[in-house]
Amino acid sequence: MFMRKSLIIASVLLSVHTVHAQESRFGEPATDADIAKRFWSVFPDGQFLPEGEGTAVQGAELFVDNCEVCHGSPEEHGIADALFGGIGTLGTDKMLATVGSYWPYSTTVFNYIRRAMPYTSPMSLTNSEYYAITAYLLSANGIIDEKAVINKKTLPKVKMPNRNGFINAYPEIPDKYKTKFD
């Protein structure tokens, strides 16, 4: 009896092993923690936005402490990409592409600064602080009110001025913008 039970256990183990081998030869199951450490994406519909919230008023102070040294202020550009103004300048000789004038999705602002900023210490702030800085960038560009609370529910609803300024070029560039041989 004991031996029979051992055999059953052995065969179950064997079959589990066989199934696993069919699924992946050398990969290992990725746990939720494995994924959470490596996956930082936030989608335009708000998918994967975290808890937390902030306002532009709170964000203004954080911006001065963490961002202004490279990005300057709404009044004066810094050495890094311009973030403010330029709305309505695309396609003109005075084109100024900024978060306000060019970026099509509000979620991208949060997504990018949370994963990549401040440049020398990315991921060093809290989710609420990243929400607050996002709120400040949107407010300083005149897109939202400075008192608006930005969180996972409100951020995806913010419509950016250049939301419709992009034309999909995959898999083909639209004929209008092709050269005669493209």
Place this chain on the structure above:
Amino acid sequence: MGQHNKKTMTIDATDQAAGGGLLNRRFFLTSTLLTSAALASAKSAFGQEMVGQGQEDWTLYPGSDALEYGELSRFEVGRVKKLVGEVSGGRTATSAGRTPHHNLMGTITPSGLHFEVTHHGIPDIDPDRHKVVIHGMVKNPLKFDINALENYPTVTREYFMECSGNSRICYEDKPTKQHLDMTHGLVSGSQWTGVLLSTLLDECGISKDAKWIIAEGADSGSLSRSIPIDKALKDTMIAIYQNGERLRPGQGYPMRVLNPGFEGNTSVKWVRSLYVTDKPVMSRFETSKYTDKLYDGNALQFSLELDVKSVITRPSNAMSLAKHGLYEVTGLAWSGRGKIARVEVSADGGKTWAEAAIEGPVNSIMLTRFRIPWMWNGTPAILQSRAIDEFGRVQPTRKELISARGNKAFYHFHAIHSWGVDAKGGIEHVYA
């Protein structure tokens, strides 16, 4: 050198330690010319010239020992990448090293000269602590480290890689005075070895509704791009070797995405997450960065496939033509869609074209070398090359490209390039 010659032909009394040509042991320290010193002494014995008379030093003395990792000749040390940060943002925006094609031949770019563009610097990754996870719309989320990837059947293929910002300086109103690295240094060719992404996706059990894969890197910007599923299943690989050795840190060590023929930024380096989904993430680099601004205020997005393009790498403005006579005109052609079918060269600014010889085998989505002999008679000339790929796509003129999209696109400049040759043999970039 004078000291060496003296040592070669004569041995001072102070050098002699004993008869029969024995020299002071310190002679080794004061001269490296052991052999010819011995030969010189032979002259006094037989009254003959040493047979090595007139040979260079490196022929007469044993050279240095083998190195663990070979180096360039010390005379080639200047033939390096051009390092450029984008002026708009300095180090904080982009750091780039550009391939000096005016110094190179063949179609494989040495790994150390392969162009690099980084937006958040080059991370120093311990491969034992690096894994890529594949998750999202899959049955079995899996993780792989480099040892796991090495167990799979790998594929080895030659592909060019090009930053879509290559040649963006050619959109500017006046031709640059800089060398070819500034205009065409953001394209390189390598032999890449890796595991096809389709192999790994298959093991994860990918959903039929999957349309995009969001790749994220482990750099300090966690750089992220959305890759269309048709591309991912077709030929995208997770590359782990370049030109036979593990990837360089600047090329994504220990593992990177490689999307053949797509703009370089999509080939996410240091990849650590591949999220399978039904929509693009609209990351910063696919919205505000690598999008092509058009004359009408709109912008092209997901202009992923690279265009048909070519450039003459020699002669270039890194040299001048010393005299009238026969020269070889050679350069590189490439297409993000497939093989180069033909390259034509003009010496009269595009009025007439001649078909150049193509050096085979021609690989799909790889640099292709062309060459054609040119007799320069001393009159001003404009040298151009025009590539045609296997699908009949023809490289446009600069005028045609700008009239189709405007001059603010910044990316995907792929027009015909022109070298102006003046009557003195001086060469410079021109618009023609």
